[in-house]
Amino acid sequence: MGNKIFFILLLVGLPLSLAGSLMHWPSVIMFGVYCVTIIALASFMGRATESLAVVMGPRIGGLLNATFGNAVELIISIFALQAGLTEVVLASLTGSVLGNLLLVAGFSFFIGGLKFKRQKFNVFDARHNAGLLIFAVIVAFVIPEVFSQTMTEAKTMSLSVGIAVIMIVLYLLALFFKLVTHRGVYQHKEGGGVVEEEEMPEWSKKKAIIILLLSTIAVAYVSENLVHTFETVAASFGWSQLFIGIIIVAIVGNAAEHASAIIFAYKNKMDIAVEIAVGSTLQVAMFVAPILVLISLLFPTSMPLVFTMPELISMVTSVFLIIVISNDGETNWFEGATLLAAYVIMGIGFFLL
Template sequence: MVNKIFTIAAFIGVPLSIIGSLLHWSSILMFVIYCLTIISLSSFMGRATESLAIVAGPRIGGLLNATFGNAVELIIAIFALREGLTEVVLASLTGSVLGNLLLVAGLSFFIGGLKYKRQQFNVYDARHNSGLLIFAVIVAFVIPEVFTMNMNAEKTLSLSIGIAIILIVLYLAALFFKLVTHRGVYQVEKNGEHGHAHEETPEWSVKKSITILAIATLAVAYVSENLVHTFEVVAESFGWSELFIGIIIVAIVGNAAEHASAVVMAYKNKMDIAVEIAIGSTLQIAMFVAPLLVLVSLLFPSGMSLVFTLPELISMVTAVLLMVSISNDGETNWFEGATLLAAYAIMGIGFYLL
C-alpha cells in the first residue's frame, strides 16, 4: 500500500515539478511539490537498494543504500554550492549526521524494539564504526575549529582541503578493510536472523534495480536543482533560518530513502543492515561527502571550508557520543531508540529557535 502511494506520488510529482518550474508557479507551492517528489523518488531508490542488499549481503547492501541515499543530498548540496549557499550546505551536513545517528537509528531501534524485546547486531562492526565516528566528527571537524580561530579565510580553506583529502583516503581504506582484507573475519551469528535470510527473494532483479536507481537519481538531480532556488523565498515567508532549512528540511528530504529502508530492516529484525545504513551513512557523509563537497566547491567562486558553528559542533559531538554509548554492546531495545529520538527533538527545537 505504501509503495503504491509513493509510486503514484512520483508519477504525479515529476511532471508537476517540470510544469511548475516552466510556468513559474509559487515558490512555496513548488517547494512542497519538490520535497514530496524527492521523497517519493527516494522510496524507489530504497526499494532498489533493498533488492540489491538481499543479493549482496548486509554490509554491501547497507553501503549501497547509504551511498544512493546520500547521492540525493550530494546532488542538492552541489547545486546549493553553485548558488553560493555554503551555510545551507554545511547545515545540511550537520543535519545528516544528526538525522542518521539520532532520527534514523532512533526510529529503527524504537520500531524494531516494539516488535522484538532485544535486537542484536554485529558488535565488532559497531566498535569499528565507533572509532571512525569519533575520528570523523570530533578529530576532523572539532580540532580544525581550534586551529582556524587565528587563521584568515585563505588558510582556513587550505586546511579544509588538506583535511578533506585525508578523510577521503581514510574512508576508502576503511572500505578496503571491511570489504576486502577483513571481510568475514568478525562475524556474529544471531538467533532468528541468519536462519531465514536465504529464503527472502528480492523485489526486483539486479538489472532492474540498477536501472531504477539510475533513472531515479537523474530525476532527483533535476528536481533538486529547482528545489535549491526556492530556499530563500521559503525562508523569508516562514521566518526560517538557513541553518534550520539545512539541518532539518534538507537533511530529512535528502535522507528519506535511508529513513524508510533502515526502519523496514529493523522491523524485519535485520539489524546489521539497519545499523549499517544509519552509522555507515553518517561515516560516508563525514568522511566522503563533506570532503568531496570541499573539493567540488573549488570549481565555484566561493570555496567551502569545513568550519561549523558552535551549536552544530556540540550537537554532532553529542550525537556521536550518545550513539557510541548505546551501540557498543551490539544490542538495542525500544527505550534506547526513544532516547535517541528525544535527543533529536531537543536539538531540532534549539535550531528552530536560533
Template sequence: MVNKIFMILTFVGVPLSVIGTLLHWPSILLFVIYCLTIIALASFMGRATESLAIVTGPRIGGLLNATFGNAVELIISIFALKAGLIGVVLASLTGSVLGNLLLVAGLSFFIGGLKFKRQKFNVYDARHNSGLLMFAVFVAFVIPEVFSLEMNEAKTINLSIGISVILIALYLSALFFKLVTHRGVYQHGDSGAEEHHEEEPEWSKGKAIAILALATVAVAYVSEKLVHTFESVAHSFGWTELFIGVIIVAIVGNAAEHASAVIMAFKNKMDIAVEIAVGSTLQVAMFVAPVLMLVSLFFPTQMPLVFTMPELVAMVSSVLLMVILSNDGETNWFEGLTLLAAYVIMGIGFYLL
C-alpha cells in the same frame, strides 16, 4: 499501500515539477512539490537498494543504501554550493549526522523494539564504526574549527583541503578493510539476523540498477529546482539557513535511508539497519563533506570545513550518545526513544536559534 502512494507521487510529482517550473508557480507550492517528489523518488531508490542488499549481503547492502541515500543529498548540496548557499550546505551536513544517528537509528531501534524485546547486531562492526565516528567528528570537524580561530580565510581553506584529502583516503581504506582484507573475519553470530538467503528480492539485479539510475537522474533535476526556492520559503516562514539545512534538506535528502533502515529493523535485520544509519553518517563525514569542500573550489565561493559551535556540539553529542548505546551490540525500544528525544531537543534548538 505505501509503495502505491509513492508511485502515484512520483508519476504526478515529476511532471508537476517540470510544469510548475516552466509556468513559474509560487515558490512555496513548488517547494512542497519538489520535496514530496524527491521523497517519492527516494523510496524507489530504497526499494531498489533493498533488492540489491538481499543479493549482496548486509555489509554491501548497507553500503549501497547509504551511498544512494547520500547521493540525493550530495546532488542537492552541489546545486546549493553553486548558488553560494554555504551555510545551507554545512547545516545539511550537520543535519545528516544528526538525522542518521538520532532520527534514523532512533526510529529503527524504537519500531524494531516494539516488535522484538531485544535486537542484536554485530558488536565488532559497532566498535569499529564507533572509532571511525569519533575520528570523523572529533578530529576532522573540531580541529578545523579550533585552528581556524587563529587563521585567515586562505589558510583555513588550505587546512580544509588537506583534511578533505586525508578523510577521503581514510574512508576508502575503511571500505577496503571491511569489504576486502577483513571481510567476514569479525562475524561470529553476534547478529540477530544472520541468515536471509531464503528471501527473494522484489526486483531483479538489472531492474534495480536501472531504477536507481533513472531515479538518480530525476532527483538531480528536481533538486536543482528545489535549491532556488530556499530563499523565498525561508523568508515566508521566518526560517534560517541553518534550520533549512539541518532539518528540511537533511530529512528530504536522506528519505531513502530513513525508510529502508526502519523497514530492516522491523524485519529484525539489525545489521543492515545499523549499517545504514552509522555507515551513512561515516559516509557523510568522511566522504560527502570533503568531496563537497573540494567541489566548492570550482565555484566562486569556497566552503571551509568549519561549522558553527551549535552544529559542532550537536554532532559531538550525537556521536557520544550513539557510541554509548550501540557498543554492546544490542538494542531495544527505549534506547530508540532516547535517540529520538535527543533529535527533537536539538531540532527545537536549531528552530529557535
C-alpha cells in the same frame, strides 16, 4: 499499501515538478512539490537497494543504500554551493549526521523494538564504526574550527582542503578494510538477531540498478529546482538557512535511508539497519563533506570545513550517544526513544536559534 502511496506521489509529483518549473509557479508551493517528489523517488531507491542487499549481503547492501541515499544530498549540496549557499550546505551536513545517528537509528530501534524485545547486530562492526565516528566528527570537524580562530580565511581553507583529502583516503581505506582484507573476519551468527530463510529480492539485480540510476537522474533535476526555492521559503516562514539545512534538506535528502533502515529493522535485519544509519554518517563525514569542500573550489564562494559551535556540539553529542547505546551490539525500543528525544531537543534548539 505504502509502495502504492509512493507510486501515486511520484506519478503526481514528477509531472507537477516539470510543469511548475517551466511555468514558474510560486516558490512556496513548488518547495512542497519538490520535497514530496524527492521523497517518492527516494522510496524507489530504497526498494532497489533492499533488493540489492538481498543479493549482495548486508554490508554491500548497506553501503549501496548509504551511497545512493547520500547521492541525493550530494546533488542538492552541489547546486547549493553553485548558488553560494555555503551555510545551507554546512547545515545540511550537520543535519545528515544528526538525522542518521538520532532520527534514522532512533526510529529503526524504536519500530523494531516494538516488534522484538531485543534486537542484535554485529558488535564488532559497531565498535569499529565507533572509532571512525570519533575520528570523522570529533577530530576532522572540530580541528578546523579550533585552528580557524587564529588563522586567515586563506589558511583555514588550505587546512580544510588538506583534511578533506586525508578523510577521503581514510574512508577508501576503511572500505578496503571492511570489504576486502577483513571481509567476514568479524561475522557471527547473532549479527542479525534471527537466522532467516533465504529471501527472494523484490526486483532482479539488473532492474534494481536501472531504477537506482533513473531515480538518481530524476532527483538531480528536482534538486536543482528545490535549491532555488530556499531563500523565498526562508523569508516566507521566517526560517533561518541553518534550520532549512539541518532539518528540511537533511530529512528530504536522506529520505531513502530513513525509509529503508526502518523497514529493515521491522524485519529484524539490524545489521543492515545499523549499517545504513552509521555507515551513512561515516560516508557523509568522510566522503561527502570532503568532496563538497574540494568541489567548492570550482565556484566563486569556497566552503571551508568550519561549522558553528551549536552544530559541532550537537554532532559530538550525537556521536557519543550512539556509541554508548550501540556498543553492546543489541538494542530495544527505549533506546530508540532516547535517540529520538535527543533529535527533537536539538531540532527545537536550531529552530529557535
